Amino acid sequence: xxxxxxxxxxLIGVPAAAAVLLFALPLFGILLRMPWSRLGEQLMSPAVHDxxxxxxxxxxxxxxxxxxxxxxxxxxxxxxxxxxxxxxxxIVMLPIVLPPVVGGIALLLAFGRAGIVGSWLDSTFGVTLPxxxxxxxxxxTYIGMPFFVLAVEAxxxxxxxxxxxxxxxxxxxxxxxFVTVTLPMIRPxxxxxxxxxxxxxxxxxxxxxxxxxxLQGSTRTLPxxxxxxxxxxxxxxxxxxxxxxxxxxxxxxxxRQRWLAPR
Amino acid sequence: MNLELDVHLRRASLQLDVQLxxxxxxxxxxxxxxxxxxxxxxxxxAGLLPLERGRVALGAQVFDAGPAAPFVLPEARRAGVMxxxxxxxxxxxxxxxxxxxxxxxxxxREQALALANEWLVRVGVGDRAQALPSAxxxxxxxxxxxxxxxxxxxxxxxxxxxxxxxxxxxxxxxRRDLRAHLDAFAGPRLLVTHxxxxxxxxxxxxxxxxxxxxxxxxxxxxxxxxxxxxxxADLVGLNFLRGECAAGRLRVExxxxxxxxxxxxxxxxxxxxxxxxxLYRSRPDGTPRNVWSAEIxxxxxxxxxxxxxxxxxxxxxxxxxxxxxxxxxxxxxGTVWVALKATEIAVFPA
Numbered sequence: 001x002x003x004x005x006x007x008x009x010x011l012i013g014v015p016a017a018a019a020v021l022l023f024a025l026p027l028f029g030i031l032l033r034m035p036w037s038r039l040g041e042q043l044m045s046p047a048v049h050d051x052x053x054x055x056x057x058x059x060x061x062x063x064x065x066x067x068x069x070x071x072x073x074x075x076x077x078x079x080x081x082x083x084x085x086x087x088x089x090x091i092v093m094l095p096i097v098l099p100p101v102v103g104g105i106a107l108l109l110a111f112g113r114a115g116i117v118g119s120w121l122d123s124t125f126g127v128t129l130p131x132x133x134x135x136x137x138x139x140x141t142y143i144g145m146p147f148f149v150l151a152v153e154a155x156x157x158x159x160x161x162x163x164x165x166x167x168x169x170x171x172x173x174x175x176x177x178f179v180t181v182t183l184p185m186i187r188p189x190x191x192x193x194x195x196x197x198x199x200x201x202x203x204x205x206x207x208x209x210x211x212x213x214x215l216q217g218s219t220r221t222l223p224x225x226x227x228x229x230x231x232x233x234x235x236x237x238x239x240x241x242x243x244x245x246x247x248x249x250x251x252x253x254x255x256r257q258r259w260l261a262p263r
Numbered sequence: 264m265n266l267e268l269d270v271h272l273r274r275a276s277l278q279l280d281v282q283l284x285x286x287x288x289x290x291x292x293x294x295x296x297x298x299x300x301x302x303x304x305x306x307x308x309a310g311l312l313p314l315e316r317g318r319v320a321l322g323a324q325v326f327d328a329g330p331a332a333p334f335v336l337p338e339a340r341r342a343g344v345m346x347x348x349x350x351x352x353x354x355x356x357x358x359x360x361x362x363x364x365x366x367x368x369x370x371x372r373e374q375a376l377a378l379a380n381e382w383l384v385r386v387g388v389g390d391r392a393q394a395l396p397s398a399x400x401x402x403x404x405x406x407x408x409x410x411x412x413x414x415x416x417x418x419x420x421x422x423x424x425x426x427x428x429x430x431x432x433x434x435x436x437x438r439r440d441l442r443a444h445l446d447a448f449a450g451p452r453l454l455v456t457h458x459x460x461x462x463x464x465x466x467x468x469x470x471x472x473x474x475x476x477x478x479x480x481x482x483x484x485x486x487x488x489x490x491x492x493x494x495x496a497d498l499v500g501l502n503f504l505r506g507e508c509a510a511g512r513l514r515v516e517x518x519x520x521x522x523x524x525x526x527x528x529x530x531x532x533x534x535x536x537x538x539x540x541x542l543y544r545s546r547p548d549g550t551p552r553n554v555w556s557a558e559i560x561x562x563x564x565x566x567x568x569x570x571x572x573x574x575x576x577x578x579x580x581x582x583x584x585x586x587x588x589x590x591x592x593x594x595x596x597g598t599v600w601v602a603l604k605a606t607e608i609a610v611f612p613a
Contacts, residue, residue, distance in 0.1 A: 163352060168311070169337050170415055173336075180363070
């Protein structure tokens with residue numbers, strides 16, 4: 001990059017500074033309006049504890065599901081080129097751009113009590129996903145997993161498969177090659193994908209509320225609690241916002257080498 | 264256990280058809296231009312490319328005999344492969360790269376690391392055990408790759424351009440060490456190279472590959488001195504001399520002495536390009552430091568050139584045009600004056 005000089009400096013500098021402010025001011029807002037003196041008390045309330053526990057549980061379960069299902073999916077997607085893969089990729093990536101409320105409605109139509117799969121689950125196993133923690137987890141997975149699949153597929157496509165040939169000549173079978181060569185060599189993609197997936201699952205709001213409802217103790221995660229508090233107890237909403245922002249900042253910090261470092 | 268090859272396969276625009284036997288304890292150099300099929304041949308032997316038809320067998324073990332027969336996977340062939348790009352695992356230290364094979368074979372962790380360390384010391388990079396491949400020099404990486412191939416107790420060795428990533432100064436030492444490791448290995452040894460000097464220094468036999476086919480194969484000295492085509496002559500048709508060097512004079516094995524420039528003292532290997540040897544009807548004047556008269560033993564056509572085989576203490580081959588043969592009235596049994604500039608003799612420590 002060249003150094004900016006003369007009037008160009010202002011032409012670039014002023015809008016750039018405005019852009020930074022656009023993002024920095026809301027963050028300042030949270031910090032300025034933070035009821036610091038009552039922070040401890042707010043954090044101790046059972047409602048906040050419930051929301052934290054639920055958020056951790058649903059986001060971590062979503063990540064586990066994303067790894068268990070998304071890793072095989074990413075491997076398949078990266079293993080060639082075909083129309084079927086393209087269609088599958090579009091379907092899987094959809095939640096990234098889909099308005100989350102639409103995702104929630106779609107989930108309800110599929111897994112709700114009267115949904116295609118939901119009615120069968122209900123009648124056969126007596127399992128109802130809406131208004132349960134499992135439902136909140138499903139919604140979080142639906143929103144978070146595409147990020148994991150996207151990152152891991154990109155990592156696998158960039159991976160030089162000749163290293164697998166080298167490992168094979170050294171006696172390693174396919175499973176061993178995958179575990180000792182492929183996984184360590186795509187680790188940056190796995191880490192980035194997992195972090196993004198988890199962060200998105202943690203922040204999931206609209207799809208969860210639409211599909212799983214907003215019940216304290218079973219589906220009211222931190223973002224939902226935050227939304228509720230905004231109407232009854234704005235101070236609490238600010239506290240919860242601080243928690244969620246802090247987590248996000250930590251995630252970005254962990255991703256910095258891969259996503260934020262200037263190249 | 265001999266390695267027996269009857270390889271037929273198609274790869275992009277290349278049709279590979281190769282028949283070759285490599286005896287245990289023998290080093291065969293596959294020499295050819297880029298795209299001649301050298302690496303594909305190694306891949307077929309290692310099990311990384313299946314045959315369309317033919318046979319790859321090591322002793323009684325048939326690795327591949329076409330699509331209808333059972334295919335032995337690369338991980339079961341126990342071939343020690345050194346890839347052209349080395350392919351050292353970038354996330355593992357030199358030590359862990361070498362220990363990979365033994366670990367896979369079920370050797371315990373401590374023991375595998377000890378074994379790997381032993382091999383690193385043996386190939387001369389014992390002090391780089393903890394380094395990641397990205398921190399190694401070209402020569403060091405090459406040595407680690409060699410150790411990784413050897414530490415796995417392979418049944419055969421396949422080396423793809425084993426000296427390619429090394430600068431000139433490291434090359435000499437690495438070539439010498441590589442020769443020692445090849446000699447110490449009991450199974451069949453196959454190496455791919457495009458460099459005649461490497462082939463001469465490392466191999467017992469040469470097979471020249473052109474567009475997927477072996478155009479000439481045989482003992483190194485024979486191939487280098489009697490190339491049957493222009494392609495072979497251009498690739499490996501050099502004069503190779505072994506001898507002792509002292510004070511700028513090279514005493515050639517079997518008699519004869521040449522003045523050389525900038526040569527190390529001691530045992531050496533020297534090459535002279537056939538086109539660097541000038542032939543005259545009468546004793547030439549001028550600066551060449553080496554002038555002698557020799558009998559013409561044979562005249563051989565090699566493409567659009569004629570190779571003039573000289574007798575006497577320095578049995579060199581000169582390459583001239585058919586026109587020059589006519590002008591010099593050269594004939595078998597006749598005598599010519601030979602001139603060779605000292606600077607045209609390339610000398611390497613042997």
